[in-house]
Amino acid sequence: xxxxxxxxxxxxxxxxxxxxxxxxxxxxxxxxxxxxxxxxxxxxxxxxxxxxxxxxxxxxxxxxxxxxxxxxxxxxxxxxxxxxxxxxxxxxxxxxxxxxxxxxxxxxxxxxxxxxxxxxxxxxxxxxxxxxxxxxxxxxxxxxxxxxxxxxxxxxxxxxxxxxxxxxxxxxxxxxxxxxxxxxxxxxxxxxxxxxxxxxxxxxxxxxxxxxxxxxxxxxxxxxxxxxxxxxxxxxxxxxxxxxxxxxxxxxxxxxxxxxxxxxxxxxxxxxxxxxxxxxxxxxxxxxxxxxxxxxxxxxxxxxxxxxxxxxxxxxxxxxxxxxxxxxxxxxxxx
Amino acid sequence: xxxxxxxxxxxxxxxxxxxxxxxxxxxxxxxxxxxxxxxxxxxxxxxxxxxxxxxxxxxxxxxxxxxxxxxxxxxxxxxxxxxxxxxxxxxxxxxxxxxxxxxxxxxxxxxxxxxxxxxxxxxxxxxxxxxxxxxxxxxxxxxxxxxxxxxxxxxxxxxxxxxxxxxxxxxxxxxxxxxxxxxxxxxxxxxxxxxxxxxxxxxxxxxxxxxxxxxxxxxxxxxxxxxxxxxxxxxxxxxxxxxxxxxxxxxxxxxxxxxxxxxxxxxxxxxxxxxxxxxxxxxxxxxxxxxxxxxxxxxxxxxxxxxxxxxxxxxxxxxxxxxxxxxxxxxxxxx
DNA sequence: CAGCTTTATCGAACCGGTTCGATTAATCAT
DNA sequence: ATGATTAATCGAACCGGTTCGATAAAGCTG
Numbered sequence: 001x002x003x004x005x006x007x008x009x010x011x012x013x014x015x016x017x018x019x020x021x022x023x024x025x026x027x028x029x030x031x032x033x034x035x036x037x038x039x040x041x042x043x044x045x046x047x048x049x050x051x052x053x054x055x056x057x058x059x060x061x062x063x064x065x066x067x068x069x070x071x072x073x074x075x076x077x078x079x080x081x082x083x084x085x086x087x088x089x090x091x092x093x094x095x096x097x098x099x100x101x102x103x104x105x106x107x108x109x110x111x112x113x114x115x116x117x118x119x120x121x122x123x124x125x126x127x128x129x130x131x132x133x134x135x136x137x138x139x140x141x142x143x144x145x146x147x148x149x150x151x152x153x154x155x156x157x158x159x160x161x162x163x164x165x166x167x168x169x170x171x172x173x174x175x176x177x178x179x180x181x182x183x184x185x186x187x188x189x190x191x192x193x194x195x196x197x198x199x200x201x202x203x204x205x206x207x208x209x210x211x212x213x214x215x216x217x218x219x220x221x222x223x224x225x226x227x228x229x230x231x232x233x234x235x236x237x238x239x240x241x242x243x244x245x246x247x248x249x250x251x252x253x254x255x256x257x258x259x260x261x262x263x264x265x266x267x268x269x270x271x272x273x274x275x276x277x278x279x280x281x282x283x284x285x286x287x288x289x290x291x292x293x294x295x296x297x298x299x300x301x302x303x304x305x306x307x308x309x310x311x312x313x314x315x316x317x318x319x320x321x322x323x324x325x326x327x328x329x330x331x332x333x334x335x
Numbered sequence: 336x337x338x339x340x341x342x343x344x345x346x347x348x349x350x351x352x353x354x355x356x357x358x359x360x361x362x363x364x365x366x367x368x369x370x371x372x373x374x375x376x377x378x379x380x381x382x383x384x385x386x387x388x389x390x391x392x393x394x395x396x397x398x399x400x401x402x403x404x405x406x407x408x409x410x411x412x413x414x415x416x417x418x419x420x421x422x423x424x425x426x427x428x429x430x431x432x433x434x435x436x437x438x439x440x441x442x443x444x445x446x447x448x449x450x451x452x453x454x455x456x457x458x459x460x461x462x463x464x465x466x467x468x469x470x471x472x473x474x475x476x477x478x479x480x481x482x483x484x485x486x487x488x489x490x491x492x493x494x495x496x497x498x499x500x501x502x503x504x505x506x507x508x509x510x511x512x513x514x515x516x517x518x519x520x521x522x523x524x525x526x527x528x529x530x531x532x533x534x535x536x537x538x539x540x541x542x543x544x545x546x547x548x549x550x551x552x553x554x555x556x557x558x559x560x561x562x563x564x565x566x567x568x569x570x571x572x573x574x575x576x577x578x579x580x581x582x583x584x585x586x587x588x589x590x591x592x593x594x595x596x597x598x599x600x601x602x603x604x605x606x607x608x609x610x611x612x613x614x615x616x617x618x619x620x621x622x623x624x625x626x627x628x629x630x631x632x633x634x635x636x637x638x639x640x641x642x643x644x645x646x647x648x649x650x651x652x653x654x655x656x657x658x659x660x661x662x663x664x665x666x667x668x669x670x
Numbered sequence: 671c672a673g674c675t676t677t678a679t680c681g682a683a684c685c686g687g688t689t690c691g692a693t694t695a696a697t698c699a700t
Numbered sequence: 701a702t703g704a705t706t707a708a709t710c711g712a713a714c715c716g717g718t719t720c721g722a723t724a725a726a727g728c729t730g
Binding site for chain 3: 348349350351352355362363364367386388389390391392
Binding site for chain 4: 392
């Protein structure tokens with residue numbers, strides 16, 4: 001590998017001039033710039049990113065930290081970020097915390113150790129310790145998906161209250177009254193907001209929520225399955241189930257299939273968030289989806305702005321909340 | 336941030352002794368080791384990974400390069416690698432090439448620039464240029480999924496010929512003769528092997544393959560959909576469709592649904608490779624799946640072995656080919 | 671106790687860049 | 701022509717570690 005000293009020697013200038021020429025060509029005379037350019041080409045010089053990062057104290061890498069890179073929701077966002085970052089000379093390092101706060105912290109620390117220029121982070125924690133940790137990071141951070149109280153950072157997400165409300169409203173319109181809700185973890189902002197959307201809409205319509213019809217699915221497959229089972233074995237069953245995310249809703253569908261309930265003839269189903277291959281799942285599930293591409297675009301632009309613009313550091317953090325979209329399927333019937 | 340010089344000053348020893356003590360405690364006297372340990376704790380010293388990598392010429396990071404990190408197949412492998420690498424003091428950098436050779440190359444070069452200790456790579460290219468590029472990398476590389484002719488590296492994958500053969504055999508057993516095959520890209524080893532598995536099994540059974548029943552689905556959703564449509568609009572339709580991967584098979588299911596064909600009553604369907612939520616897709620598709628956890632485990636161990644074991648460099652590359660598993664569903668009927 | 675080996679520690683060079691103050695050369699106003 | 705600016709270049713220090721040869725002290729042998 002050719003180093004900057006090889007270039008300097010060949011171009012017959014000092015190392016510092018080469019460095020200057022490469023980072024700020026305008027401040028070097030035409031003649032030397034030419035010489036240096038030739039020398040660079042001749043020896044095939046490429047700057048060592050590690051050495052640059054060490055000297056600068058900053059790298060040209062941005063971290064992408066989520067709980068599950070396999071989730072298409074995060075996948076779309078990642079792609080947007082990667083494209084945008086690449087166009088701006090930055091490289092995205094993807095990390096997966098498996099939803100574990102512990103691990104997320106280790107990965108964030110590792111990224112900071114790598115002198116990451118910035119972080120796009122879907123928070124997995126919520127307590128004071130966590131808030132302090134994220135708040136104390138000395139690099140630009142854009143949070144997304146989960147809004148965590150106390151974290152003073154840019155945030156990009158969807159209106160989850162509205163998402164819950166839209167589907168509840170839809171089911172009410174179809175005549176459903178016995179609507180069940182499979183909720184997510186109560187410490188997650190998205191989960192509580194979606195639940196509030198459900199409860200508020202029911203209240204506004206003057207429909208009482210049966211406490212037995214609210215179960216906790218933890219946003220996971222296994223817990224969602226068990227929660228759905230608890231709903232389905234009751235004597236007085238719901239006529240419709242609203243899943244707070246894709247995992248619990250699809251688990252509910254599976255439970256229904258296993259118990260011999262037809263959807264939507266016996267029980268209607270609706271869910272928040274899309275899933276890959278939803279178009280081949282029978283029935284097509286009525287859902288509210290987030291505009292992942294738009295979210296990804298905003299996250300990317302906001303993060304790169306904070307990274308590249310010098311005065312961005314003093315701009316106050318900002319929230320970007322997008323409106324989710326209703327996507328009708330045929331999993332909800334009129335009763 | 337505390338540096339190694341802070342530690343040295345506080346412990347009243349030289350910088351080199353601190354470095355030595357930290358990397359090889361046995362070669363330092365008990366007394367100084369104690370002093371250094373105290374000093375480290377006192378100033379909260381953590382070595383800068385960047386500086387270490389620069390000085391050593393090697394980092395403690397391994398690169399994971401695939402075409403689609405969202406694919407659960409790669410997700411399982413990634414998780415295995417991450418766990419194993421973490422246990423061995425290494426950190427996994429995940430990158431996604433979107434299947435583009437161009438981009439993959441850029442990412443690999445970036446990882447090399449970062450002095451990655453090794454690479455787990457699902458190759459996306461196949462021509463001589465690509466082979467030379469991968470072969471010329473000066474770090475341990477374990478290839479997986481796609482076996483590329485000419486690349487002299489460890490390889491971990493499944494027996495794709497067998498995968499194709501198993502499903503073909505299954506369909507033949509059920510009485511099918513007019514079996515269609517939605518193939519993948521002909522430059523991909525997995526695709527050609529699966530196709531050969533199909534063709535060979537048909538030939539062994541003395542059943543002729545209708546040329547109109549072999550269409551190219553490119554392993555993608557859109558191409559798979561179009562390919563399936565071409566199959567379904569023929570006057571003489573197949574009685575069964577074998578999708579060479581999950582994307583083309585599910586696209587075929589979608590096409591069938593849209594045209595009003597029932598599965599399996601009208602047409603049977605089988606596919607290679609699992610997909611998330613396959614359990615809630617109706618019908619449950621009969622498939623052959625790869626043992627992703629085992630694959631991931633082998634990849635992880637092989638790569639870390641090459642990285643950590645000094646004499647591993649001279650070990651010849653080795654192929655690990657696992658047997659896939661047949662998972663019956665109810666998408667294939669007897670005729 | 672002399673002579674030799676081993677052990678513990680250190681200094682200096684190095685990895686490959688960046689940055690800033692100093693120096694020299696060129697340009698300008700008067 | 702002269703002093704003041706400005707532009708171009710350079711040297712040296714620095715980022716934060718590792719590594720290796722040198723040196724001094726300690727341990728062993730006979």
